[in-house]
Amino acid sequence: MFIDIQPKELDLTDAMRAYAEDKMNMLGKYYDHIEEIKCELGSISQKHNQGRVYVCTGHLFVPGKDFYVEKKEEDLYKAIDKVKDHLQQMLVGWKEKQRNH
Numbered sequence: 001m002f003i004d005i006q007p008k009e010l011d012l013t014d015a016m017r018a019y020a021e022d023k024m025n026m027l028g029k030y031y032d033h034i035e036e037i038k039c040e041l042g043s044i045s046q047k048h049n050q051g052r053v054y055v056c057t058g059h060l061f062v063p064g065k066d067f068y069v070e071k072k073e074e075d076l077y078k079a080i081d082k083v084k085d086h087l088q089q090m091l092v093g094w095k096e097k098q099r100n101h
Contacts, residue, residue: 001025001034008042008055016041019077020056023084027060030091036061039083041076058083065094 005012005020024037038059043052056079057070069086073079 001028002036004036004038006038006040008040010041010043010054012041016076020080023080024058026084027087027091030088031062031095034060034062037087039080041080043076044072054079056080056083058087060087060091062091062094067091067094 003021003024005017005024020039020041024039027037028034038057038061040055040057042055042057044055051074053072053074054076055070055072056076058068060067067087067090069083069090071079071082071086073082
């Protein structure tokens with residue numbers, strides 16, 4: 001499984017990269033044939049009066065299907081967690097449908 005972490009309008013630290021890689025790597029225990037996960041971490045702060053808003057997008061590729069999730073949060077780590085959780089739910093649901101067919 002290949003994990004690609006990309007920053008978008010954000011200075012990506014080693015800690016942020018490691019956290020995102022660890023969370024996305026956890027998805028491998030739900031399905032063995034994940035080909036690639038692309039994770040984009042960014043910040044949108046233009047004219048936002050509540051402070052910075054972080055965006056995390058996850059694009060997960062399995063044979064014959066791909067899943068896409070985008071979450072916005074005031075904390076980057078929460079956004080990463082929510083993307084991982086949502087991708088996990090989508091992957092498990094899809095896997096159950098595959099098993100039932």
